[in-house]
Amino acid sequence: MSEAIHAGNAPKAVGLYPHARRVGRMLYLSGIGPRDARNNSIPGNVHDDDGRLIGYDIVKQCHSVFANVRAVLEASGAGWDDLVDVTVYLTDMAADFRHYNAVWAEYFPDAEKAPCRTTLGITALPTPIAIELKCLAVLPEGK
Template sequence: MIEGIHADGAPVPVGRYPHARRVGQLLFLSGIGPRTPGNNVIPGNVYDPAGKLVDYDIVTQCHSVFANVRAVLEASHCRWDWLVDVTVYLTDMHRDFQAFNAVWAEYFPDINKAPCRTTLGISALPTPIAIELKCVAAFPEPR
């Protein structure tokens, strides 16, 4: 059974795709960024009077992206601790990697229970965000 999932508590996707799809015991989340649900404001972004992005707070964006992932997991009847693999996209690896790692450690304090992770430095994302996560979770096997 394949099921698409849309989470009311997460920001609307920027393209024509679901927040997640469940295939058997696996849940695949589409790329999720830090936009605020309901208004698409990007927490931590700083704009000049002309509306040009001049700075951002990666820690604020990290907390927001984790909240959005949690919202999609909850809408999917999935738990945070069922995450098994996370791909992280950072638009400035040199500036943000250390701060991201510190926030990651807050959400996954036990390294042996943390999901696997790959972190990539990329040149841009479709909206002016500094981070996006691509996640896979696994539901427990039915007993």
């Protein structure tokens, strides 16, 4: 049996799926992007006068995606220390990995306590974002 979790402080999913699903003490988060939960904007995106995306700030998107992951974890009764595995999707590995890696170190300064991580370079995500995280957590006993 599993429980769907919808986090009120995270942006709405772009499809028909929950933010996370709990199975026993395991917590599986859906892909989480950097969209702002208040207005669905994408922090750091730059558009021309015609509304076309012409650039983005990966550091702003990284901080926003971490805030969204935190919101889903908290809505699930979990926290940073409960993360055990993170898959990172970057649309421009060559340009963005070092910036992402620096932001990661702000949130997880101790490699011994950090979750496992895999980073993949991909060609696109479903919305005009440059990063998405897929996370797995183990909830504390009794939660």
